[in-house]
Amino acid sequence: MTIGAYLSGDYKAAVAIAQRAVEAYPDYPLCYRWLAAALGQLGHGEKAKQALDEAIAIGPASFNLYVRNRVPFIRAEDHAHMLEGLRKAGWEG
Numbered sequence: 001m002t003i004g005a006y007l008s009g010d011y012k013a014a015v016a017i018a019q020r021a022v023e024a025y026p027d028y029p030l031c032y033r034w035l036a037a038a039l040g041q042l043g044h045g046e047k048a049k050q051a052l053d054e055a056i057a058i059g060p061a062s063f064n065l066y067v068r069n070r071v072p073f074i075r076a077e078d079h080a081h082m083l084e085g086l087r088k089a090g091w092e093g
Contacts, residue, residue, distance in 0.1 A: 002034040006041075006085070007078055014038035018051075029059030033066065037085025048089035068093060 002021060005014035018035035025031055032055035039048035056063050065071060067086065070079040086093075 002031070002038075006034055006038050007081060011038045011041045011085075015042065022051075027058060029055045029062045030066075032058065033063065033086070034082075036089040036091075037082050040085040040088030040090075043088070045088075045090065052086060052089045052091055067091075 002014050002017040005011075005017055014034060015038045018031050018038060021028070021031035022035060032051045036048050036051035036055055039051060042048075066074075067083070070076065083091075083093075
């Protein structure tokens with residue numbers, strides 16, 4: 001699972017899993033969001049920014065819900081970890 005790999009710091013595995021998820025579900029913004037965060041953590045700026053742009057374009061409401069506003073079932077420290085990766089991907093929020 002992408003989230004588990006990402007939160008455990010295995011960003012390479014998170015990228016591989018997220019890329020497979022994007023191939024299987026190209027219209028699902030969650031896949032792109034975790035891909036962007038993992039690529040950002042790995043320093044792959046251009047690819048991370050592309051995934052970030054896709055996440056926002058495909059699901060702006062989803063992005064707002066899960067990124068700008070932390071949902072209660074995501075721990076604060078996990079949300080902060082995701083935001084760190086997204087900022088490294090170019091998100092300025």
